[in-house]
Amino acid sequence: MAITGEHGALKGTDLGLSEADPRDYFALLKPRVMSLVVFTAFVGLIIAPGNIHPFIGAVAVLCIAVGAGASGALNMWYDADIDAVMSRTASRPIPAGRVTRDEALTFGLVLSAFSVITLGLLVNWFSAGLLAFTIFFYAVIYTMWLKRSTPQNIVIGGAAGALPPMIGWACVTGSVSWDSFVLFLMIFLWTPPHFWALALFKQGDYGKAGIPMMPNVAGVESTKRQIFIYAIVTALVGVLPYWMGFASAAYGLLATGLGIGFVWYAFRVLRMSPADEKMKPAKSMFGFSLIYLFALFATLLVDGLMTSLGA
Amino acid sequence: MIEQVSLTDKQKKARRRRSIAIALVLAALVVLFYIATVIKFGPAILDRPL
Numbered sequence: 001m002a003i004t005g006e007h008g009a010l011k012g013t014d015l016g017l018s019e020a021d022p023r024d025y026f027a028l029l030k031p032r033v034m035s036l037v038v039f040t041a042f043v044g045l046i047i048a049p050g051n052i053h054p055f056i057g058a059v060a061v062l063c064i065a066v067g068a069g070a071s072g073a074l075n076m077w078y079d080a081d082i083d084a085v086m087s088r089t090a091s092r093p094i095p096a097g098r099v100t101r102d103e104a105l106t107f108g109l110v111l112s113a114f115s116v117i118t119l120g121l122l123v124n125w126f127s128a129g130l131l132a133f134t135i136f137f138y139a140v141i142y143t144m145w146l147k148r149s150t151p152q153n154i155v156i157g158g159a160a161g162a163l164p165p166m167i168g169w170a171c172v173t174g175s176v177s178w179d180s181f182v183l184f185l186m187i188f189l190w191t192p193p194h195f196w197a198l199a200l201f202k203q204g205d206y207g208k209a210g211i212p213m214m215p216n217v218a219g220v221e222s223t224k225r226q227i228f229i230y231a232i233v234t235a236l237v238g239v240l241p242y243w244m245g246f247a248s249a250a251y252g253l254l255a256t257g258l259g260i261g262f263v264w265y266a267f268r269v270l271r272m273s274p275a276d277e278k279m280k281p282a283k284s285m286f287g288f289s290l291i292y293l294f295a296l297f298a299t300l301l302v303d304g305l306m307t308s309l310g311a
Numbered sequence: 312m313i314e315q316v317s318l319t320d321k322q323k324k325a326r327r328r329r330s331i332a333i334a335l336v337l338a339a340l341v342v343l344f345y346i347a348t349v350i351k352f353g354p355a356i357l358d359r360p361l
Contacts, residue, residue: 022332
């Protein structure tokens with residue numbers, strides 16, 4: 001029973017009483033994106049020089065994950081209109097009508113504040129500041145401003161997704177360094193070819209939603225060229241951890257091999273026929289890009305763990 | 312006059328599941344802050360004159 005004030009007889013559904021399940025709120029956190037954030041932040045935390053108590057380290061990763069999830073909820077709050085018209089996002093909790101926009105906004109704001117304050121109190125305020133900046137950058141700079149106004153949206157907005165390993169690093173050291181900046185750069189440069197490969201074969205969706213993704217604005221051929229250039233730079237930066245001395249020779253070898261693979265997939269996209277409607281090379285490139293980034297960070301993680309155990 | 316609204320079964324079940332989820336999260340936070348406090352301040356935090 002719910003007391004509703006001096007209104008006539010109403011049904012719960014008329015009042016907008018929620019049928020949202022906890023799973024719907026969890027979906028607002030974009031768990032798949034969050035898993036990449038957790039993983040890269042964890043790698044940053046493990047390979048950073050210095051020590052952190054394992055429990056405090058786990059709390060740090062949890063705070064970064066919740067902060068990333070909160071920015072996902074804020075993104076879904078703001079983008080509910082365009083999510084509703086894209087096949088990939090139409091079943092999200094807000095466009096599907098299971099959670100209201102106000103509920104998502106409150107959820108996102110509360111989790112943002114809670115994750116930043118907890119990270120500050122239990123770990124350090126520098127990393128908390130970086131987390132706050134990341135949430136602000138994703139929710140305000142990317143979602144509210146860049147996404148709907150420029151085809152460079154995911155280039156600049158990619159910074160938000162690239163910051164978690166730097167935050168993980170800062171949780172241990174209380175600062176940033178060139179080494180952690182390279183981790184940032186690896187994800188930052190990887191983001192455009194990764195998303196543009198997706199945008200190539202989801203062009204219709206983005207066009208329908210009015211989002212100025214690169215293929216819709218600059219055209220398919222220009223996007224393919226830019227994917228190729230970014231892939232080369234990404235592959236080169238991928239090897240930097242070895243050259244800068246904070247990753248093993250095994251990592252250097254793997255990064256070189258995977259980098260060549262990444263460029264090869266981008267080359268196949270570059271050579272893709274304009275008449276190719278299935279865009280299989282772009283789909284393969286999208287799939288490989290996920291493996292590429294995961295494999296590099298997994299190897300860095302193994303390197304870091306072996307160094308910690310050996311020390 | 313105060314009107315009351317009967318929730319549908321689906322709404323009741325959803326509310327119950329949300330309540331359980333909030334309870335679990337709050338309990339986990341109590342444990343988390345308890346352990347974190349002991350770690351940050353050390354066991355000496357428990358050793359104080361009453």
